[in-house]
Amino acid sequence: WSPASGFVLSREPASLSLSLPASLPTCDLYQNQALRLCLGSTSVGGQYGAISALSINNDCSRLLCGFAKGQITMWDLASGKLLRSITDAHPPGTAILHIKFTDDPTLAICNDSGGSILVIGLKPSLKVWxxxxxxxxxxxxxxxxxxxxxxxxxxxxxxxxxxxxxxxxxxxxxxxxxxxxxxxxxxxxxxxxxxxxxxxxxxxxxxxxxxxxxxxxxxxxxxxxxxxxxISEVQLVYNSSHFKSLATGGNVSQALALVGEKACYQSISSYGGQIFYLGTKSVYVMMLRSWRERVDHLLKQDCLTEALALAWSFHEGKAKAVVGLSGDASKRKAVVADRMVEILFHYADRALKKCPDQGKIQVMEQHFQDMVPVIVDYCLLLERKDLLFSQMYDKLSENSVAKGVFLECLEPYILSDKLVGMTPQVMKDLIVHFQDKKLMENVEALIVHMDITSLDIQQVVLMCWENRLYDAMIYVYNRGMNEFISPMEKLFRVIAPPLNAGRTQPTTKSPTLFSFFSPSCCLAGRAYPLGDIPEDLVPLVKNQVFEFLIRLHSAEASPEEEIYPYVRTLLHFDTREFLNVLALTFEDFKNDKQAVEYQQRIVDILLKVMVENSDFTPSQVGCLFTFLARQLAKPDNTLFVNRTLFDQVLEFLCSPDDDSRHSERQQVLLELLQAGGIVQFEESRLIRMAEKAEFYQICEFMYEREHQYDKIIDCYLRDPLREEEVFNYIHNILSIPGHSAEEKQSVWQKAMDHIEVLIQLKLLKLLHLYGYDPNQVYATAYVFYPF
The missing domain is CATH 2.40.10 (Thrombin, subunit H)
Known part of the structure; x- marks a missing residue:
């Protein structure tokens, strides 16, 4: 039995034409692996030689056969009749290597071993692109x-x-x-x-x-x-004899003969995603597995996790060599998603069946921690929360350990806002599970990321209050009832008395912290503890919070309660931060007429609470006037502040009768001046009071404004904390460009006036450095020390 010399595929399903054997001009047509036709006969074999090329036209009605000795025949595939023999389509003595129908069934192209391409009746003429x-x-x-x-x-x-x-x-x-x-x-x-x-x-x-x-x-x-x-086992048929034109005496070029050693054009054909390889004894069909077959192959090997990962790559369009997925993207995703759901059910059953029957609880937990997150991951990736919280949850709830692991798996998704809503039953079980494990901080973190509609609001508020989950309580009020004032009132009622009396320090769980940040966020247009207030509610909420803060007394005020308790409490808690929030709010409301009225009102209240009260430190009072100075310095300022109040603050900060907090007072006044408050003071009076209070940094600030650099040397020398910095200051003035000759001369002269003091400072520094007693060697060293 001789091997086939070539074959061609028909567009008709399961049809295949083979030329058999290599030494005879016969062509067999197979359909569904059954012989249908045998074309040609052995009687003309000596004349034509073996079939060397085949081609079927588009409608599968005609077959062209090229022969080793150069002839071409056309057959009717319906009847098996020979329609014509072509002997003069190309130069004689050369084998037909390729033959192809064009889109027009009456036109064909052939190529022979002579190295020429001949076009049979092809119009229009060829053009090189x-x-x-x-x-x-x-x-x-x-x-x-x-x-x-x-x-x-x-x-x-x-x-x-x-x-x-x-x-x-x-x-x-x-x-x-x-x-x-x-x-x-x-x-x-x-x-x-x-x-x-x-x-x-x-x-x-x-x-x-x-x-x-x-x-x-x-x-x-x-x-x-x-x-x-x-594929060496295929024993692929090569077309070497035809390329070497052995049937006609081997009259071919050396180049063509070399190529013929590896030529297999007529032995390989493809159609519909399948590749057919002609071997010496068989025809082999190879194809890529369909996407479903690839997934099923992994399932048969019990590789469920890998099967899900592969299916997800098909779902996302990231897999390669995909076969069997057709239609638009949404249709393809739907088909793959259905298969993934089937696998997930199988995966859940396997997780329960493979659970260790006995042993430590940690072993069971580890088993489910390895498997349950996979179910949660893919259900959420597929956006099948309905499946996750119904059938999957019910199935896993059959095992208490699996149920607990399932609920804990939800935490990272909730905290990252990838899972907002869930069924009320799952929500209830989730909170109860964390409560039972004494993880109340986790419960609070979860609540503030949840869809409030899935919560029992009354039950959650009660739980939050009992466990001091203030973040969660404020969140439930704000999101669940659009109520922003009630939680503030509840918290202020608890923390205001001890805080105003100075008997409490806020901690991470102190209601003080939450009572401060809640109104601060509302004034800034942000929801507490996270997110933003809906845009349509922002103006209303800000107005409500302002009205709340400027109340003269609280709802259940005692006779001893001081006026404006809410503003007073926030100022006691963190003066600087509260004023910063107000500054941001003022900026947002600068074009709102009603807001401008609120600004003036709250400034008046701030002044009344802080200036007329001795409970606040110099630093806190200074923060207020620094805040006011910045507001007054703005070009579009509409606030009015009595200038005498700034004079009172200056008197308060520069009071010579109070030596306590000297550095704090000086720093507060310096910040006030740097913020633009200097325009509120008469400068000569300011300098006199600063000198009297020994606020030498204030003096330096004022002298520098007037370019009186020589006087700044006195400020350094009189300040025990900064006296050694005088050398750097003198060096900078004399060496750094930007100062006039007169200014440098005045500084030099002032340095010479204080040369003895400067030498003593430098010498003392050296003596302390080397451990000598200054009193013993001062006189000798003074004589030799060069300034």
Missing amino acids: MTFPYGRMDPSSVPLLAWHFVAVHNYVNPMLAFCRGDVVHFLLVKRDESGAIHVTKQKHLHLYYDLINFTWINSRTVVLLDSVEKLHVIDRQTQEELETVE
């Missing part, structure tokens, strides 16, 4: 061409892959709006092996056969090699 040099290559390398339609930028156009040797080039052919054809190079693929066949499986996947008969499955876009398969 692009030329591309091969470059250096092995002369025995097989030239290859392969077309396929490819989607690029939402347009489907033909793409030509051509290669010879180890480099594949891809060219895209497209027609523009004017009808002109353009050929553009897309990319090229460098290989480490020589090719003898190139086949498209689909628009994204190609299969390459190298010279050692190894298949390489390549993803075209990423150029990643997905798989390799050894």
